[in-house]
């Protein structure tokens with residue numbers, strides 16, 4: 001399946017009343033990718049409940065099929081993977097096309113590094129522009145060979161190692177994708193693979209590896225962690241229950257906080273503490289945001305979020321919080337645009353290498369809505385409007401789902417409509433975003449133009 005759809009320009013109009021009701025967002029994207037990959041590497045049949053059926057995850061499903069696993073779609077959100085066992089994947093007969101997904105591309109590079117066959121990987125124009133050396137450099141140390149375009153970009157030819165060596169790698173950037181790629185390669189190597197992360201990043205790979213029977217030891221060191229995986233485990237199929245994606249819930253949460261009269265409940269949202277930096281930042285802005293019925297499901301904390309309209313105040317977000325809210329800065333900037341005072345988000349260099357340059361793009365998004373903002377080094381400053389921003393412009397979304405959804409949410413709180421050039425990439429992570437918005441708003445305020 002390719003993202004060949006035509007651009008879909010959309011317009012978002014000021015909401016005449018608040019968002020209300022109860023809703024569920026789709027399954028967590030990070031956990032969905034991993035459940036398909038670990039299912040393919042395990043012996044036996046993995047049953048997955050609540051899988052995100054967004055384009056990014058469907059790419060991973062297609063890649064696992066090309067590598068020899070049997071992946072069946074049973075019902076909405078219900079999937080079954082018949083794994084090949086560690087080392088049992090086979091050479092793909094076609095190019096692995098990872099579409100728009102950095103997670104799929106980078107994690108699968110790790111998986112392929114430990115399998116002794118040849119593959120070629122590509123992606124869409126956005127993914128082909130994203131850095132891959134951050135994974136191919138460490139993975140080369142296990143014996144895999146990579147050939148790529150200038151600058152280590154996709155398309156990439158991969159020859160996996162016949163006798164992979166365990167890695168001992170210290171991450172130069174905070175990246176769960178790079179960490180996970182190293183751990184996936186380490187599964188095929190004898191002995192201990194060690195990854196040191198100076199800043200802790202989402203630990204879904206570590207959690208799920210344990211769930212599938214691998215031995216993973218984690219030592220907390222300052223803000224960071226040292227992860228040790230014992231190689232060549234017998235991975236056994238395990239049921240996975242995917243919680244709602246906090247990164248998707250974020251759009252509804254912020255919409256409720258900035259549209260007067262709102263009160264919204266979002267059920268069953270994943271609350272892994274390495275994902276909840278946005279909630280901390282919003283609380284510091286004074287947000288009326290509660291977690292109901294906190295519980296553990298499938299080893300991950302989940303809860304029901306309750307958000308109510310709040311007159312927000314500016315926030316200063318420290319750089320060490322970035323890994324726990326790395327995908328949420330565009331939507332936090334939307335909240336800051338409606339707040340009183342100047343917000344500063346610090347240390348956002350990594351935003352430049354996402355689906356688009358989200359540091360520049362977020363500033364452009366806000367300016368299109370008449371909000372003043374500045375970029376100082378790697379910091380973003382947002383001069384809040386203390387109420388509804390003017391609106392009125394058109395946002396260039398640059399093949400980036402999160403930029404598209406952030407702009408549409410901002411449009412609800414502006415004085416005049418805000419448009420985007422293309423909403424089609426929303427389907428990569430949140431295929432039912434528009435119908436859910438329609439239901440929560442009781443009106444169709446996000447329409448094609």
Ligand SMILES: O=C(O)C1=C[C@@H](OP(=O)(O)O)[C@@H](O)[C@H](O)C1
Pocket residue numbers: 029030031102103174175176177178180202326327350
């Ligand atoms: O491991 C993952 O599932 C992800 C890690 C993050 O990327 P980086 O590792 O590049 O920070 C995040 O931005 C992405 O949406 C999902």
Ligand SMILES: C=C(OP(=O)(O)O)C(=O)O
Pocket residue numbers: 056100101102103104327354355402429
């Ligand atoms: C950065 C993201 O995803 P990926 O890196 O998987 O493309 C995202 O979903 O915001």
